[in-house]
Amino acid sequence: MSSTTLFFVLLILSVIGYYLGRQRAYAVVSDVSGKKTLHSRPTYYGALVAIWCGIPALLLFGCWLAFEDGIITNLVVSDLPEQIRSLPEARLNLVVNDVKNLVNGNIVSSKIDPAMQAAADHYRNLQATSKVALGVVSIAIGILGLVVVRAKIAPTLRARNLVEQVIKYILVACSTIAIFTTVGIVLSVLYEAIRFFQIIPLTDFLFGLKWSPQMAIRADQVGSSGAFGAVPVLVGTLLISAIAMVVAVPIGLMSAIYLSEYANKKFRAAAKPLIEILAGIPTVVYGFFAALVVAPFIRDTGGLLDLSVSSESALAAGLVMGIMIIPFVSSLSDDFINAVPQALRDGAYSLGATQSEIIRQVVLPAALPGIVGGVLLAVSRAIGETMIVVMAAGLAANLTLNPFKTVTTVTVQIVTLLVGDQEFDSPKTLAAFALGLLLFIVTLLLNVIALRVVRKYREQYE
Amino acid sequence: MNNSTPKLNIINKAPKRTLDIVNRGLSKRYRAERRFRLYGLLAIIASLLFLSLLFMSIMGNGYSAFQQTFIKMDVFFDPDFLRQESLATADYQGLVKNTLRAMFPEAKSRSDKRLLYGLVSSGASFQLRDLLLKNPDIIGKTRTVWVPADDDVDMAVKGNFERDALEGERRLKDEQMAWIAQLASEGKIQKKFNTTFFTAGDSREPELAGVRGAVMGSFLTLIVTLVLSFPVGVATAIYLEEFAPKNRWTDLIEININNLAAVPSIVFGLLGLAVFLNFFGIPRSAPLVGGLVLTLMTLPTIIIASRSALTSVPPSIREAALGVGASKMQMVAHHVLPLALPGMLTGTIIGMARALGETAPLLMIGMVAFIVDVPRGFTDPATALPVQIYLWADSPERAFVALTSAAILVLLAFLISMNAAAVILRKRFERRW
Numbered sequence: 001m002s003s004t005t006l007f008f009v010l011l012i013l014s015v016i017g018y019y020l021g022r023q024r025a026y027a028v029v030s031d032v033s034g035k036k037t038l039h040s041r042p043t044y045y046g047a048l049v050a051i052w053c054g055i056p057a058l059l060l061f062g063c064w065l066a067f068e069d070g071i072i073t074n075l076v077v078s079d080l081p082e083q084i085r086s087l088p089e090a091r092l093n094l095v096v097n098d099v100k101n102l103v104n105g106n107i108v109s110s111k112i113d114p115a116m117q118a119a120a121d122h123y124r125n126l127q128a129t130s131k132v133a134l135g136v137v138s139i140a141i142g143i144l145g146l147v148v149v150r151a152k153i154a155p156t157l158r159a160r161n162l163v164e165q166v167i168k169y170i171l172v173a174c175s176t177i178a179i180f181t182t183v184g185i186v187l188s189v190l191y192e193a194i195r196f197f198q199i200i201p202l203t204d205f206l207f208g209l210k211w212s213p214q215m216a217i218r219a220d221q222v223g224s225s226g227a228f229g230a231v232p233v234l235v236g237t238l239l240i241s242a243i244a245m246v247v248a249v250p251i252g253l254m255s256a257i258y259l260s261e262y263a264n265k266k267f268r269a270a271a272k273p274l275i276e277i278l279a280g281i282p283t284v285v286y287g288f289f290a291a292l293v294v295a296p297f298i299r300d301t302g303g304l305l306d307l308s309v310s311s312e313s314a315l316a317a318g319l320v321m322g323i324m325i326i327p328f329v330s331s332l333s334d335d336f337i338n339a340v341p342q343a344l345r346d347g348a349y350s351l352g353a354t355q356s357e358i359i360r361q362v363v364l365p366a367a368l369p370g371i372v373g374g375v376l377l378a379v380s381r382a383i384g385e386t387m388i389v390v391m392a393a394g395l396a397a398n399l400t401l402n403p404f405k406t407v408t409t410v411t412v413q414i415v416t417l418l419v420g421d422q423e424f425d426s427p428k429t430l431a432a433f434a435l436g437l438l439l440f441i442v443t444l445l446l447n448v449i450a451l452r453v454v455r456k457y458r459e460q461y462e
Numbered sequence: 463m464n465n466s467t468p469k470l471n472i473i474n475k476a477p478k479r480t481l482d483i484v485n486r487g488l489s490k491r492y493r494a495e496r497r498f499r500l501y502g503l504l505a506i507i508a509s510l511l512f513l514s515l516l517f518m519s520i521m522g523n524g525y526s527a528f529q530q531t532f533i534k535m536d537v538f539f540d541p542d543f544l545r546q547e548s549l550a551t552a553d554y555q556g557l558v559k560n561t562l563r564a565m566f567p568e569a570k571s572r573s574d575k576r577l578l579y580g581l582v583s584s585g586a587s588f589q590l591r592d593l594l595l596k597n598p599d600i601i602g603k604t605r606t607v608w609v610p611a612d613d614d615v616d617m618a619v620k621g622n623f624e625r626d627a628l629e630g631e632r633r634l635k636d637e638q639m640a641w642i643a644q645l646a647s648e649g650k651i652q653k654k655f656n657t658t659f660f661t662a663g664d665s666r667e668p669e670l671a672g673v674r675g676a677v678m679g680s681f682l683t684l685i686v687t688l689v690l691s692f693p694v695g696v697a698t699a700i701y702l703e704e705f706a707p708k709n710r711w712t713d714l715i716e717i718n719i720n721n722l723a724a725v726p727s728i729v730f731g732l733l734g735l736a737v738f739l740n741f742f743g744i745p746r747s748a749p750l751v752g753g754l755v756l757t758l759m760t761l762p763t764i765i766i767a768s769r770s771a772l773t774s775v776p777p778s779i780r781e782a783a784l785g786v787g788a789s790k791m792q793m794v795a796h797h798v799l800p801l802a803l804p805g806m807l808t809g810t811i812i813g814m815a816r817a818l819g820e821t822a823p824l825l826m827i828g829m830v831a832f833i834v835d836v837p838r839g840f841t842d843p844a845t846a847l848p849v850q851i852y853l854w855a856d857s858p859e860r861a862f863v864a865l866t867s868a869a870i871l872v873l874l875a876f877l878i879s880m881n882a883a884a885v886i887l888r889k890r891f892e893r894r895w
Binding site: 164251275277 | 697721727729874
């Protein structure tokens with residue numbers, strides 16, 4: 001029985017449990033005075049049976065599937081011949097992979113020797129046993145739950161309270177997923193980053209001025225030994241983000257001002273959704289646009305002006321990223337401008353100020369903390385943006401502030417280091433996680449500061 | 463203004479009254495006002511200009527990919543080539559070459575022949591094979607078949623490179639251009655609707671590549687995302703809005719959700735790589751992993767939208783339900799949830815649309831592989847539509863630019879219809895209390 005079938009069998013079993021439970025509830029009170037003597041409505045008895053029939057069995061099912069592979073692999077490895085088991089870990093993993101490929105009928109990297117064939121057979125056997133055992137045990141648990149709870153049904157059983165209790169636990173469990181996600185991110189990134197910092201000292205990473213992650217694979221190979229100084233990568237990220245901000249902040253802010261202060265209702269209703277469309281376009285589309293249209297345009301224009309512009313210039317990536325962020329800045333600024341009380345505007349009008357004077361000298365200063373918070377959020381967006389820079393910015397880590405040169409960013413490096421074949425103990429792959437940690441910390445700090453600024457400001461006028 | 467105020471004809475006199483000072487600066491201030499207003503308008507025009515430029519360049523590049531150049535060949539299914547016992551493995555390539563040689567007998571030398579064979583896509587032989595396998599009776603007969611042209615020919619017919627450029631600067635040689643012209647004059651070369659684009663998986667040959675595999679991969683990924691993130695998101699929102707006590711723990715949850723909403727998507731990819739692939743050992747490139755990662759990414763969006771949908775249900779409804787004796791869970795399940803559901807669904811659709819356009823985390827978990835087959839299950843290797851766009855955008859052939867743009871148009875069509883559905887849902891069920 002495949003695991004999908006088993007899953008559906010368990011589901012069907014608990015549906016059957018529901019009907020049996022409900023029927024039982026009717027039956028228990030049929031000889032007394034009818035439904036009224038039941039503590040809860042009959043459906044709750046059904047639900048109670050279904051819960052006890054389905055949830056323990058499904059939990060077991062899930063845990064089994066999660067750990068089955070690891071346990072079987074360990075068993076198989078411990079039964080391998082001594083000389084294979086004493087191989088270094090990397091080689092052993094290769095052997096295990098080959099065994100698994102044999103089991104799945106895939107192509108194997110080396111010749112099949114009898115020991116591996118035996119191991120594969122062993123693996124297959126264990127897998128079959130595990131499958132049968134899982135089926136028997138989970139169905140038995142389901143039926144056990146069904147029978148026991150059904151037998152317990154009595155008019156005094158507080159079924160509704162019990163069912164609601166379980167549902168509440170489920171709700172609580174769901175709400176903790178957010179915490180687990182954060183913990184998962186921090187732990188997974190931190191764990192690999194710590195392994196990286198054991199090879200490359202933290203100070204070299206943070207203050208090194210050279211980034212070239214290509215490592216020599218063999219000892220005698222000619223080539224760089226790898227330099228992991230994150231400064232050029234960080235400077236590149238900041239340069240592109242700064243260009244993006246130079247584009248996005250004035251345009252976003254001015255369009256928010258125009259839309260909320262000047263535009264009539266009709267214009268606002270037409271223009272606002274159009275600008276918001278910019279926010280809904282996938283970043284890969286922006287990346288394509290940057291690489292196909294903007295970068296060649298900038299290169300050619302630069303050529304006309306006798307400037308040497310790289311075809312993967314920071315300017316192209318930053319410009320397109322700025323376009324992407326315009327709606328973000330504009331909708332946030334719009335919120336904060338609207339939150340400035342009308343009384344402040346009226347006061348300024350009564351002193352004879354023109355509308356632009358009011359906006360510049362009253363509304364904007366009042367909304368400034370919020371706008372700053374919004375801009376900080378936008379910066380964190382720009383730093384974490386991946387696809388545009390992967391497609392339009394370069395790979396060369398130049399330490400420069402010249403927007404016409406090629407620079408690289410944190411996200412670009414993460415993608416290039418991790419896409420493709422990886423070995424999990426080379427500093428090259430681990431460096432990606434160190435960069436990821438850096439990215440996570442920087443964006444987290446920006447977000448925390450921005451949210452605090454925004455919240456503080458919001459309280460001012462409420 | 464009262465009558466004693468003098469008219470403003472005091473230009474050469476030194477200003478003495480406040481009003482004069484104000485009047486003097488007035489025109490300057492009005493100019494500043496108009497300028498400021500103009501800046502605002504310019505900002506809006508600039509962003510709309512970017513938007514239209516983006517759409518125009520994508521459409522301008524993409525529309526041509528919906529058509530494909532075909533060449534008409536009268537194929538003689540030569541019995542010498544095709545033995546009954548091995549129809550599936552016969553030399554169809556040779557059949558195509560034979561036919562081409564028959565069409566252009568003037569190509570004699572080896573290099574000429576090679577140029578000649580370059581006119582037709584390598585997919586032509588597969589097409590002939592499929593035709594023959596479906597209907598083995600045509601052996602020994604001649605059939606008219608439209609086969610896809612090579613991508614360079616396709617580009618030439620669509621006029622995507624200069625015909626009068628020097629021979630060294632274009633992909634096609636003079637002889638090939640002459641043959642194409644001859645075919646065109648005989649009506650044997652034609653642009654037809656490109657069905658391959660919608661029915662095929664990825665391919666190294668632009669004329670044989672399609673988005674079907676990527677669309678299916680995206681679809682499967684989104685199903686996983688929806689099935690996991692909607693119930694979990696709604697449950698979290700219900701707990702936080704309706705049940706949670708106000709304490710440190712729920713504060714922590716809320717802070718976490720708000721922060722996760724702003725974590726860069728690529729970090730979720732790193733999480734998926736480290737946890738789902740390396741720790742749990744789920745197969746790489748599978749829609750299942752993609753769905754799991756995108757679930758974690760979209761959860762905050764759905765939770766935040768669902769919470770605001772729940773808060774917009776007025777307390778009087780809750781009080782009335784409790785007043786007639788409902789338990790708290792019954793109040794939520796029977797009264798609050800149905801009223802909040804449209805808002806939650808709207809938020810979910812928007813979250814799904816964002817997940818559909820997301821690329822970076824999928825790169826981390828290996829959904830960038832070159833996969834020809836259309837995925838059929840949640841653990842088959844697959845790629846997603848935006849990742850396909852990224853892959854094609856990196857391909858050097860000129861024809862892939864058109865394909866990329868066309869794939870973007872498909873992606874945008876999906877996104878627009880999803881967002882339109884969200885808007886309709888909101889309009890339809892929007893309620894003012």
